[in-house]
Amino acid sequence: MNVLKLKSCSIYFEDDRFTNLNAYLSNSQYTSITIICDTLTYKHCLPLVLKRIKNLSKAHIIKLPNGEKSKSIDVVQNIFAQLIKTQQSKKMLIINLGGGTVCDIGGFAASVYKRGVDYINIPTTLLAMVDAAIGGKTGVNFLGLKNIIGTIYQPKCIIINTNFLNTLPQLEIYSGLAEMYKTQIIGFKKMQPINLTNKTLFQQSVYNTVKFKVGIVLKDEFEQHERKILNFGHTIGHAIEGYYSQINTQILHGEAVVIGMICATWLSYHRQLLSHNDFEKIISTIKNNFKLTLVSKQYFSALYLLMQNDKKNSFKLPSFILLKAIGLPIIQVEVSKMEIIKSLTYYNSLCK
Amino acid sequence: MNVLKLKSCSIYFEDDRFTNLNAYLSNSQYTSITIICDTLTYKHCLPLVLKRIKNLSKAHIIKLPNGEKSKSIDVVQNIFAQLIKTQQSKKMLIINLGGGTVCDIGGFAASVYKRGVDYINIPTTLLAMVDAAIGGKTGVNFLGLKNIIGTIYQPKCIIINTNFLNTLPQLEIYSGLAEMYKTQIIGFKKMQPINLTNKTLFQQSVYNTVKFKVGIVLKDEFEQHERKILNFGHTIGHAIEGYYSQINTQILHGEAVVIGMICATWLSYHRQLLSHNDFEKIISTIKNNFKLTLVSKQYFSALYLLMQNDKKNSFKLPSFILLKAIGLPIIQVEVSKMEIIKSLTYYNSLCK
Numbered sequence: 001m002n003v004l005k006l007k008s009c010s011i012y013f014e015d016d017r018f019t020n021l022n023a024y025l026s027n028s029q030y031t032s033i034t035i036i037c038d039t040l041t042y043k044h045c046l047p048l049v050l051k052r053i054k055n056l057s058k059a060h061i062i063k064l065p066n067g068e069k070s071k072s073i074d075v076v077q078n079i080f081a082q083l084i085k086t087q088q089s090k091k092m093l094i095i096n097l098g099g100g101t102v103c104d105i106g107g108f109a110a111s112v113y114k115r116g117v118d119y120i121n122i123p124t125t126l127l128a129m130v131d132a133a134i135g136g137k138t139g140v141n142f143l144g145l146k147n148i149i150g151t152i153y154q155p156k157c158i159i160i161n162t163n164f165l166n167t168l169p170q171l172e173i174y175s176g177l178a179e180m181y182k183t184q185i186i187g188f189k190k191m192q193p194i195n196l197t198n199k200t201l202f203q204q205s206v207y208n209t210v211k212f213k214v215g216i217v218l219k220d221e222f223e224q225h226e227r228k229i230l231n232f233g234h235t236i237g238h239a240i241e242g243y244y245s246q247i248n249t250q251i252l253h254g255e256a257v258v259i260g261m262i263c264a265t266w267l268s269y270h271r272q273l274l275s276h277n278d279f280e281k282i283i284s285t286i287k288n289n290f291k292l293t294l295v296s297k298q299y300f301s302a303l304y305l306l307m308q309n310d311k312k313n314s315f316k317l318p319s320f321i322l323l324k325a326i327g328l329p330i331i332q333v334e335v336s337k338m339e340i341i342k343s344l345t346y347y348n349s350l351c352k
Numbered sequence: 353m354n355v356l357k358l359k360s361c362s363i364y365f366e367d368d369r370f371t372n373l374n375a376y377l378s379n380s381q382y383t384s385i386t387i388i389c390d391t392l393t394y395k396h397c398l399p400l401v402l403k404r405i406k407n408l409s410k411a412h413i414i415k416l417p418n419g420e421k422s423k424s425i426d427v428v429q430n431i432f433a434q435l436i437k438t439q440q441s442k443k444m445l446i447i448n449l450g451g452g453t454v455c456d457i458g459g460f461a462a463s464v465y466k467r468g469v470d471y472i473n474i475p476t477t478l479l480a481m482v483d484a485a486i487g488g489k490t491g492v493n494f495l496g497l498k499n500i501i502g503t504i505y506q507p508k509c510i511i512i513n514t515n516f517l518n519t520l521p522q523l524e525i526y527s528g529l530a531e532m533y534k535t536q537i538i539g540f541k542k543m544q545p546i547n548l549t550n551k552t553l554f555q556q557s558v559y560n561t562v563k564f565k566v567g568i569v570l571k572d573e574f575e576q577h578e579r580k581i582l583n584f585g586h587t588i589g590h591a592i593e594g595y596y597s598q599i600n601t602q603i604l605h606g607e608a609v610v611i612g613m614i615c616a617t618w619l620s621y622h623r624q625l626l627s628h629n630d631f632e633k634i635i636s637t638i639k640n641n642f643k644l645t646l647v648s649k650q651y652f653s654a655l656y657l658l659m660q661n662d663k664k665n666s667f668k669l670p671s672f673i674l675l676k677a678i679g680l681p682i683i684q685v686e687v688s689k690m691e692i693i694k695s696l697t698y699y700n701s702l703c704k
Contacts, residue, residue, distance in 0.1 A: 148466060
């Protein structure tokens with residue numbers, strides 16, 4: 001439980017000595033290093049990184065505004081301008097130190113600056129460790145659509161150090177947990193509670209989640225087929241995130257995915273794909289581990305419109321990942337507006 | 353002399369029947385097609401294309417402003433907005449109908465919209481037919497730096513129909529000729545005049561140039577090694593284009609590359625890499641086929657600064673492709689400011 005390989009990307013599970021990252025940087029010949037962080041990781045994570053990782057004393061630091069709002073083309077242009085101003089060459093290295101937002105935006109900048117430079121992800125949130133930082137998907141939002149502009153471009157390394165989670169708010173932990181339970185639903189044979197109090201058991205769960213994702217990405221890097229299953233819960237989830245952002249209502253990615261997973265599970269049962277037994281197991285596990293909050297009926301039509309525009313959509317009807325059983329997802333199931341509204345109504349019935 | 357393959361991209365040499373393109377579109381299952389053109393190709397080329405290519409009756413048309421100025425992030429955002437507004441799915445197709453600018457910007461949009469959709473290049477200038485449209489390099493300019501933002505993302509097809517050249521101004525033809533002579537200098541054993549009046553001979557020259565480029569890109573798609581030789585003449589050439597654009601002075605890509613090729617040839621001779629005989633052959637061929645215009649001495653320092661920021665540059669000194677002989681280039685030769693200025697001074701001495 002130390003390293004996983006995803007093509008030319010090495011995923012290291014490290015402690016605060018950062019042994020593998022230090023070795024990688026010592027053996028490489030980058031002309032310069034730029035660290036991209038946000039206001040939170042600048043304060044809580046950067047000091048440790050600068051102290052423990054050699055070769056970073058001369059690194060340029062780019063500090064982004066905090067939160068999903070910074071995943072914009074304007075912010076990316078600002079990164080380009082700083083890279084140009086400091087004359088960063090094609091042989092530079094970008095290190096993304098942060099959650100999914102920093103990894104997505106920094107990875108996108110790396111993938112298009114000078115037609116692509118090397119980058120490393122150091123995820124600092126649980127969500128980024130088990131999902132966003134892994135697999136090379138980069139992206140920014142545009143006109144309210146999440147990740148509508150982006151690339152698939154693998155980092156050179158991903159450094160996973162769960163000690164960064166010590167400074168993370170509890171809500172952010174739950175956001176990552178949603179993706180870990182998603183992995184159980186689509187990839188494992190049974191649902192198991194994730195132990196948050198035993199560090200060794202928890203790290204093993206993180207490792208298992210990452211390992212599952214790596215296996216999927218290796219089979220289908222450009223999301224032609226298998227990789228689509230990772231979008232379980234995300235058709236509705238992304239629409240909710242997009243819409244809540246338009247109406248300036250805060251919601252975490254994990255909260256939105258939880259709603260999406262419940263709806264997709266209900267749709268699977270409603271379509272008679274999923275047994276009542278598996279349906280109950282999934283719903284009760286999610287209910288036991290997450291606080292559910294109502295989605296206003298007034299939003300349903302707007303959410304449907306956003307789903308039609310989801311980039312995962314090949315055709316005009318929203319496309320879902322549904323389930324034939326726990327651990328047995330099926331991709332590209334088109335679902336009607338009426339069914340989607342019924343699934344959201346079912347979700348709301350659980351919010352008591 | 354009908355088709356070349358570049359990985360999954362087919363390069364078809366067509367006449368006005370567009371037999372291969374018609375077959376490709378009939379056999380594919382795109383949910384929609386968007387044609388990107390500029391004001392000139394909208395007028396001179398689009399009518400023929402719409403008339404002769406089936407499946408395009410419902411195509412969305414995006415018309416860009418004409419010229420290099422439109423290769424900006426603002427224009428790309430405008431393309432994204434139109435694709436979103438018309439709800440283009442991940443299974444859409446973009447067709448770029450135009451010169452290098454349209455192919456570069458349309459290819460970039462295709463490579464990042466929904467993390468990449470399929471696209472086809474139909475180059476309408478000689479420069480685009482023999483160079484810009486081939487090889488998957490996409491890009492936009494930013495802060496005066498040419499193609500500083502971009503990707504390497506191959507089109508599905510490239511359609512080369514030299515009949516489009518009938519409406520092209522003579523100066524634009526010379527711009528393409530510069531790249532064709534460049535191919536002779538770096539890739540063929542000897543320099544030969546290109547016949548512009550015999551259609552069959554001319555088409556054969558176009559085919560030979562494309563075939564050479566395809567061979568290079570196949571060996572080294574991501575420009576780690578061999579592909580760099582295609583940048584012969586471009587270190588100084590790109591700096592001139594960038595600077596002239598900053599000071600609002602018109603210059604065609606080919607004119608800038610001609611200056612760059614003469615300077616690089618002189619540098620090769622000056623460094624005693626190239627024989628006097630080969631040096632003379634190259635210089636006289638270029639002089640016989642192109643009109644040379646003075647580069648003001650006052651620009652030299654600004655040009656050098658831009659070269660330091662060239663994206664081909666791995667290190668701080670500008671990097672050049674030089675020659676050991678006709679057809680024998682060497683890559684990544686660092687050249688000092690003093691030598692670059694001397695080479696530009698030599699170029700100016702030819703402008704009599």
